Amino acid sequence: xxxxxxxxxxxxxxxxxxxxxxxxxxxxxxxxxxxxxxxxxxxxxxxxxxxxxxxxxxxxxxxxxxxxxxxxxxxxxxxxxxxxxxxxxxxxxxxxxxxxxxxxxxxxxxxxxxxxxxxxxxxxxxxxxxxxxxxxxxxxxxxxxxxxxxxxxxxxxxxxxxxxxxxxxxxxxxxxxxxxxxxxxxxxxxxxxxxxxxxxxxxxxxxxxxxxxxxxxxxxxxxxxxxxxxxxxxxxxxxxxxxxxxxxxxxxxxxxxxxxxxxxxxxxxxxxxxxxxxxxxxxxxxxxxxxxxxxxxxxxxxxxxxxxxxxxxxxxxxxxxxx
Amino acid sequence: xxxxxxxxxxxxxxxxxxxxxxxxxxxxxxxxxxxxxxxxxxxxxxxxxxxxxxxxxxxxxxxxxxxxxxxxxxxxxxxxxxxxxxxxxxxxxxxxxxxxxxxxxxxxxxxxxxxxxxxxxxxxxxxxxxxxxxxxxxxxxxxxxxxxxxxxxxxxxxxxxxxxxxxxxxxxxxxxxxxxxxxxxxxxxxxxxxxxxxxxxxxxxxxxxxxxxxxxxxxxxxxxxxxxxxxxxxxxxxxxxxxxxxxxxxxxxxxxxxxxxxxxxxxxxxxxxxxxxxxxxx
Numbered sequence: 001x002x003x004x005x006x007x008x009x010x011x012x013x014x015x016x017x018x019x020x021x022x023x024x025x026x027x028x029x030x031x032x033x034x035x036x037x038x039x040x041x042x043x044x045x046x047x048x049x050x051x052x053x054x055x056x057x058x059x060x061x062x063x064x065x066x067x068x069x070x071x072x073x074x075x076x077x078x079x080x081x082x083x084x085x086x087x088x089x090x091x092x093x094x095x096x097x098x099x100x101x102x103x104x105x106x107x108x109x110x111x112x113x114x115x116x117x118x119x120x121x122x123x124x125x126x127x128x129x130x131x132x133x134x135x136x137x138x139x140x141x142x143x144x145x146x147x148x149x150x151x152x153x154x155x156x157x158x159x160x161x162x163x164x165x166x167x168x169x170x171x172x173x174x175x176x177x178x179x180x181x182x183x184x185x186x187x188x189x190x191x192x193x194x195x196x197x198x199x200x201x202x203x204x205x206x207x208x209x210x211x212x213x214x215x216x217x218x219x220x221x222x223x224x225x226x227x228x229x230x231x232x233x234x235x236x237x238x239x240x241x242x243x244x245x246x247x248x249x250x251x252x253x254x255x256x257x258x259x260x261x262x263x264x265x266x267x268x269x270x271x272x273x274x275x276x277x278x279x280x281x282x283x284x285x286x287x288x289x290x291x292x293x294x295x296x297x298x299x300x301x302x303x304x305x306x307x308x309x310x311x312x313x314x315x316x317x318x319x320x321x322x323x
Numbered sequence: 324x325x326x327x328x329x330x331x332x333x334x335x336x337x338x339x340x341x342x343x344x345x346x347x348x349x350x351x352x353x354x355x356x357x358x359x360x361x362x363x364x365x366x367x368x369x370x371x372x373x374x375x376x377x378x379x380x381x382x383x384x385x386x387x388x389x390x391x392x393x394x395x396x397x398x399x400x401x402x403x404x405x406x407x408x409x410x411x412x413x414x415x416x417x418x419x420x421x422x423x424x425x426x427x428x429x430x431x432x433x434x435x436x437x438x439x440x441x442x443x444x445x446x447x448x449x450x451x452x453x454x455x456x457x458x459x460x461x462x463x464x465x466x467x468x469x470x471x472x473x474x475x476x477x478x479x480x481x482x483x484x485x486x487x488x489x490x491x492x493x494x495x496x497x498x499x500x501x502x503x504x505x506x507x508x509x510x511x512x513x514x515x516x517x518x519x520x521x522x523x524x525x526x527x528x529x530x531x532x533x534x535x536x537x538x539x540x541x542x543x544x545x546x547x548x549x550x551x552x553x554x555x556x557x558x559x560x561x562x563x564x565x566x567x568x569x570x571x572x573x574x575x576x577x578x579x580x581x582x583x584x585x586x587x588x589x590x591x592x593x594x595x596x597x598x599x600x601x602x603x604x605x
Contacts, residue, residue, distance in 0.1 A: 191403075284369070
């Protein structure tokens with residue numbers, strides 16, 4: 001909640017006027033879809049007769065019933081406490097989503113035959129590329145951040161050029177530039193290292209700014225106190241500044257990791273067999289792209305959700321120890 | 324500042340290490356024989372030429388041809404799957420040795436790649452939606468046509484196709500698109516065409532085997548008229564190794580003579596595409 005208000009207003013779902021408007025809008029919208037040739041028409045057969053011949057009357061009747069169900073659902077959920085509201089709305093949206101996918105007439109047998117390979121080959125590759133890249137990017141970022149905060153003109157110029165360049169180019173272009181460009185200089189780089197290098201450089205640039213902000217947020221007094229005790233730069237950084245900056249740096253770094261998990265799909269263009277590549281490839285022979293794309297989408301989503309949970313745990317951990 | 328100096332030392336060291344590990348592409352044949360593996364670049368997304376089969380291994384006509392070439396060289400075969408534009412760009416730098424990817428030996432490609440020989444021909448055909456009113460190819464003039472990008476099909480639609488291989492029947496441009504839409508591959512064009520006539524496109528130009536495979540998988544499409552041109556499809560290697568080139572050309576001649584190519588073509592397409600007679604019956 002943005003601000004815990006002490007003034008309790010009547011929730012909108014308890015105002016008859018609001019609900020009446022919602023009902024009316026619902027009737028118009030649902031009628032407009034013309035649902036009498038769908039499964040809803042079959043349900044309404046006792047009232048409207050032969051669904052396909054019921055015309056406007058059938059459409060409006062179906063619209064009215066659906067709108068009433070929809071409004072009743074909202075009013076009922078409105079009476080529940082916050083926690084159950086969230087849970088119920090989540091479940092409803094999820095069911096809606098799944099029925100949407102289900103309506104495609106997917107071949108689940110095909111998905112079952114491919115899913116293990118997608119996980120053992122695709123998810124594994126996606127995760128290890130992302131994990132290696134985020135580790136290397138953190139190292140790049142800390143060097144970059146120190147350089148960006150330095151009074152040395154060369155270091156600042158190089159670091160700011162780096163962040164500007166790599167934040168200013170699309171990641172896909174960086175992948176191509178590194179994979180095709182480096183061999184022109186005489187160094188032939190394989191697909192996986194090229195992908196890792198591109199992700200490292202791109203995310204290193206973003207994370208440089210995160211690290212810089214984290215380091216900058218530590219009070220000047222901490223530096224002065226360390227200086228007065230005779231600490232050098234490296235020791236101050238390692239023992240005084242970074243331990244205090246970490247709680248500010250780690251949560252956004254986790255966010256970057258989640259983003260990278262999805263951006264790693266871009267390295268599929270250079271032939272790395274990660275999740276996205278397999279999603280495009282496995283269904284190709286049997287023309288079952290939708291099956292594979294939806295499966296990969298759900299896998300990506302599950303991975304992100306797991307990481308989001310871990311992320312919120314880490315945030316909570318640092319929030320408690322910093323107070 | 325002491326710290327900054329240290330950063331520069333590290334950076335210089337890294338740069339030196341990088342330049343020291345530079346590798347230089349040697350003669351392709353020597354590299355293959357020394358490694359004992361032939362690295363073949365092919366597309367994983369182009370059934371029935373090359374695709375992942377039910378065991379999640381590379382399979383298809385191109386893959387079988389590559390395996391046969393490796394067998395005759397007496398080495399193992401390994402497949403890599405970079406995107407098509409990276410293969411056709413040339414300058415492989417020894418990342419892989421050979422492309423068995425049904426590549427048309429056009430003049431512009433010959434500037435960056437060598438073509439040891441043509442191993443089969445595919446008819447390029449026009450496909451439309453099953454329910455569309457079009458009867459002959461000329462009906463499609465001025466309509467929205469799809470073709471996969473950086474292919475001969477797209478060049479044909481741009482009226483800019485030069486095929487300079489031997490034994491290919493001459494062709495003329497029978498079709499002028501009102502709007503040409505480029506796709507990543509022919510499957511993507513077929514996916515758009517299946518939505519209905521004119522929903523996204525009215526027709527597409529693609530390889531006849533790929534279109535027939537789609538129709539077999541219940542894509543609501545039909546082939547319009549006779550093939551518009553025959554596409555010779557060749558092995559490709561990086562430029563600069565005449566010995567490797569001659570060796571591969573020799574293998575191809577043998578495979579044609581002893582019927583291996585015909586057998587593989589019939590196995591995968593049901594039709595012998597190893598000469599230009601194949602698609603004419605369709």
